[in-house]
Amino acid sequence: MAGSAMVGAGSSGSTGTPAEEERDRLTPPPPPVRHRRVSGRIVILLVVILLVIGAAGGWYYERHHSKSGHAAPTPVQLQGDVALAAHVGVQASDLPGWKTTPGSSNSALVSVAVPSAAATAAQRTATATLAQCLKVPTAEVTRAFGGPSPARTAVATTPVYGDPGGAGLSVSSAVAVMRGPTSEHADFNVFSAAAAFATCYKPYAQAMLPYAAGSAAATFTSVTVQPATVTGVPTSRLHVQAFDVARTAGKATVVTAVVVIFGGRAQAIVAMASPSGFPATTGSSLISAVEGRVAASLPKKK
Numbered sequence: 001m002a003g004s005a006m007v008g009a010g011s012s013g014s015t016g017t018p019a020e021e022e023r024d025r026l027t028p029p030p031p032p033v034r035h036r037r038v039s040g041r042i043v044i045l046l047v048v049i050l051l052v053i054g055a056a057g058g059w060y061y062e063r064h065h066s067k068s069g070h071a072a073p074t075p076v077q078l079q080g081d082v083a084l085a086a087h088v089g090v091q092a093s094d095l096p097g098w099k100t101t102p103g104s105s106n107s108a109l110v111s112v113a114v115p116s117a118a119a120t121a122a123q124r125t126a127t128a129t130l131a132q133c134l135k136v137p138t139a140e141v142t143r144a145f146g147g148p149s150p151a152r153t154a155v156a157t158t159p160v161y162g163d164p165g166g167a168g169l170s171v172s173s174a175v176a177v178m179r180g181p182t183s184e185h186a187d188f189n190v191f192s193a194a195a196a197f198a199t200c201y202k203p204y205a206q207a208m209l210p211y212a213a214g215s216a217a218a219t220f221t222s223v224t225v226q227p228a229t230v231t232g233v234p235t236s237r238l239h240v241q242a243f244d245v246a247r248t249a250g251k252a253t254v255v256t257a258v259v260v261i262f263g264g265r266a267q268a269i270v271a272m273a274s275p276s277g278f279p280a281t282t283g284s285s286l287i288s289a290v291e292g293r294v295a296a297s298l299p300k301k302k
Contacts, residue, residue, distance in 0.1 A: 073153055073179065081177040081265075085156035088266050088293045089173040092161075094286050098171070100159040107146040107157075107174035108245075108258050108271030111205065113213035126207040133200035136190055144187035146269070151183040152176050153265075168275045171286065176267045188262040191241040194227035198243055201225050205245060212247060220247040220254075228257060232288060234295050238263040244277075259287055264298040 073081065092100070106112060112119045127145070131138040143149040154177040163169035178184050191197050202225045209220045228242035239262040246255045257272040268290050272278040 078153055081154035082156070084266065084297055085154040085175045085177045088268050088290065088297065089156055089158045089175040090161060090171055090270060090286065090290065094289045095161045095171060095282075097164055098161040099164055100161055103157055103160045103172045105157055107269040108172065108256060109145045109201075109269060111208050111212040113211060116211070119208075119211040122207055122211065126204040129207075130200050130204045133203075134190060134193075134196060140186050141190055143183065144190040144267075146174055146176060149183070151179050153179055168273075169278065169282075170273045171271065173268060173270045173290065175269075178265045178267065181264055184262050184265055184267060185239075187267060188239040188241075188260070191260050192239070194241055194243070197241075198225045198227050201243070201245075205247075209247065220249045222248045228259075230259060230287065232284065232291075234288075234291055235263075235298070237298055238291060238295055240291065257283060259290075261287070261291055261294050263294045266294045266297050268294055 092098075104110075104113070105115075110123065112123065127141050127147075128138050131141045134141070139149075143151065146155065155175065157174045158172050161171040178187075202223065205223045205225060209223060212220055224246045226244045228244045230240050230242045233240050240260065242257060242259045244255055244257055246253055253275060254273055255275070255277055257274075257278050259270045259272075261268040261270065270287060270290055272283050272286065
C-alpha cells in the first residue's frame with residue numbers, strides 16, 4: 001500500500017509542467033540595464049566651472065558691496081560723511097562764549113586721557129568683559145565706543161568747551177557716521193537696555209579709572225553709573241539714551257552726563273561734566289541742538 005501510493009504521486013508529477021515555469025518560458029527576459037559611466041574629465045570640468053562661478057560671485061560682492069552689504073562709498077560720499085560728522089557734534093554756537101581746549105580723540109565712554117600700551121590692554125580686557133555681560137559681540141561694543149570698524153565712513157571729535165563762569169562745567173562730543181543703518185542699530189543695541197548697560201558698564205569704568213583724567217587733587221579711585229532721563233526727542237526715528245557717570249577722587253567728584261543719540265547713519269555721544277550735576281536748562285538746550293542735527297541727517301521717508 002505504501003509503495004503504490006508513492007508510484008501514484010510520481011506518475012502525477014511527470015504528466016505536465018507547472019504554470020510558473022510555463023509563463024517563464026513564454027515571457028522574454030527583461031533587457032539588461034546598462035549603466036552609463038561618467039567620464040572623469042566631465043566631473044573635473046564641472047568642478048572647475050562651479051569654482052569659477054563662485055570666485056566671480058565673490059569678486060562681484062567685494063567689488064560692489066561692503067561687509068555690511070552696502071555699496072562702497074565714493075570719494076565724494078566720503079567727503080560728505082566727514083562733513084556730516086563734523087556738523088552733527090557740539091558746535092560753538094550751541095555754547096556761545098564758552099572757551100575751548102583740545103579734546104580727546106575718543107568718546108567719553110572710553111575715558112582714556114592719554115593713550116598708552118597699558119591703557120589699550122586694559123580697555124581690550126574691559127571691553128570683552130562688558131560685551132559678555134551685555135550678551136552682545138565684542139566687536140559691537142568696540143564699534144559703539146568709537147573703535148576702528150570697516151562699517152564706519154567718518155568720525156569727528158570736538159574740543160572741550162569750558163564754562164567761562166568758572167563753575168567747572170565742560171562739554172565735548174564724538175560723532176561717527178556709518179555705512180548704513182544696520183550697524184547703527186546694532187551699536188545702539190549696546191545701550192538700549194539702560195539698567196543693564198549701567199550695571200555692566202560700571203566694572204568697565206572702574207577698570208579704566210587709572211587711565212582717566214583725574215581731578216586736580218588726585219587720581220579717581222571709585223565710580224558709580226546710573227541711567228538718566230532724556231526728554232523732548234524730536235522724532236521716534238532717533239534712538240537716545242543717557243547715563244550719569246560719577247568718578248570720585250578723595251573728596252572731589254566729577255559727574256559726567258553721557259548722552260548717546262543715534263539715528264540713520266549718525267552716532268553722536270555727548271559728554272557734559274560738572275562737579276555735582278550739569279545745569280538742566282543748558283544741558284537740555286545743548287542736547288536738543290545735537291538731536292536736531294542728527295534728525296536733519298535722516299533720509300526722507302519714502
